[in-house]
Amino acid sequence: MSDSAFAWMSGAEPIPISVITGFLGSGKTTLLNRLLRDPAMGNCAVLVNEFGEVGIDHLMVQELQENVVLLASGCLCCAVRSDLVDALRLLAIQRLRGEVPPFSRVVIETTGLADPVPVIHTLITDPLLLERFRLDALVTTVDACHGLAQLEDHPEAMKQAVIADRLVLTKLDLQGRDVAALRGRLRAINPGAAILAAGDVGAGDLFVTGAFDPARRNGELLRWIELSGGAGEGHHDAEVRTVCLRADAPLSWEDFSSWLGEVLSAHGPMVLRTKGILDIAGRDRPVIINGVQHVFYPADELLAWPDGPRRSQIVFITRNLAPSVLSRPFRQRFQPTAALPT
Template sequence: MQVSSKLDKMVPVTVLTGFLGAGKTTLLKRILTENHGQRIAVIENEFGPESIDNDLLVQETSEQIIELNNGCVCCTVRGDLMDTLNDLRKRRQQGELKFDRVIIETTGMANPGPVCQTFFMDDDIAEYYRLDAVITIVDAKHGMETLDRQPESQKQVGFADRLLISKRDLVNEADYEALRHRLVRINPRAHVTPVNFGETDLKAILDISGFNLNTILDIDPEFLADEHADAAHAHDHSHEHHHHDDDDDGHHDGCGPGCHHHDHHHHHAHDDEISAFVFRANKPFDPERLEDFLGGIVQVYGPDLLRYKGILYIKGSNRRLIFQGVHMMMGAEAGAPWKSSEKPNTKLIFIGRKLPQEIFTRGLEQCLV
């Protein structure tokens, strides 16, 4: 019980990211002007012309923190995010500022990884703030082109707990489905939702608990169906062909589950650097071997691992182990006991940049009892 009351007291933080022009500023303006009854501190890590204060916060002062009339607080980060968060914490503790939660808007070109790591690296910040989720906005009209041209936009998708697709009305159904399919291939654990910012339910993007260890592992069914089709496809063809599929991260863009007749054409049209794969096993892990292997993998591939999460079946334990990580930082805790009706098993998902799936799979298999 102690854990939940401690979490309740922590200030939840949402990281809002997305490429230039995707609609972050539109969403923020709505948050900063609407009477939603929540006092939200918005930290703007934005230096470009899109910056929100041009329209909303016309002000002559050099003061970094402005209070708005709906109870929100707006800050512009001119320096280090850690300093800003610690400054907000002190001012809140001293009663100078009142806010219930924080939203950090990253610059359109930013990789959200370093922002997320801030919440694990600094003890004061880790004690006071609870990183809730990364929300990434993707523009339906320009999303495909942005993902092709801008590697950072793929990272923004890979890090997300929620993917919001804006400007859905500007594209036809086939183009929307092709984009959605591609987003699922990059990040099958984020819910993908088309969104109209005039009507977004703020509850749908706040309090997601994407970084809580005890949350369930959701993987998009479309991805699992595709993966299953990949495996069946590989089984029917030579091993060499299957290996090629793996290298191109099994990406079949704009094409439904089980559709493979234009594999190579699709692969090279959108050869995404960021992709995902799932590891499953019905045998238990040897805990020591697993710890050694994961420690080694994180040392070697940490910079290219964006998010990884799993429910693990561990030898000698009647509980599932919940495991997750961001880059080189990982954590685990005991989850619910396996029910008598359940067959204990492991399901692990890795999202990262050009990860060698075969090395991960072989290594994890060697850690099984």
């Protein structure tokens, strides 16, 4: 398969990709099965590990290729037989050749024990994929019955919850107890994510967020920064903390990039999520950064500054990292006259 054959839809908008993750037994496959019946999924291509795991036999209406079927809703379902890059490239070629219907969104389901960061890394760093696809949103399912214990006992479950743009509570019909404690825990470790009930959500609630597309949908990012950074360094839940750094004077892009690189080099595994709006010297429009651990989506610009003061705001969600480890060197470097905490 030549690279030139991948040059489909030249000049077209990149197709958004959403990732569904969640711990073992959290109900993400059940959620996906229900969403596959949603007419709003008719323009989607869904990538799964195996058809049998999703249980789509009763939904299948036509086998288009060995690993691609067309469902009654019009949604394509593609079994990933090799790595993710190959699967997406193959699907793109099949679309170009007319072997599958056109699609305008891709949804990827990860396995229950998967660390989603390598998937995200692939989606936002592979040069061929970046030409034709863009990461849109990270959706994590959380078991209402066992979620609290899973967050406590399994690092994978904690990471899946912390990096999410949407948190979907499942099995609420089986939960006789009040889920306020779980909601509170999720809000503490990821204050900017929307928390939704699985039975109430449709495809539009989960997959049209633009969380990684700041130039087109800045409201989602600004809401995340506002909710996450509203208390400065106050959000925390045992090991997980949220810290918002602010600078009133314009930043040098070179200096800030160097500082951020130093942070990730020294504390990368402990920095779980980063989002920010930056006032960069020499630029009229705000610059947006968005990262998961050490992986960052290419920096972009908003069309204009939102209402309110023009200043830089960067939110970090960290694990086992004191807020002062980030805030002190940031202030020393970019706000040398600011009072430092003792």
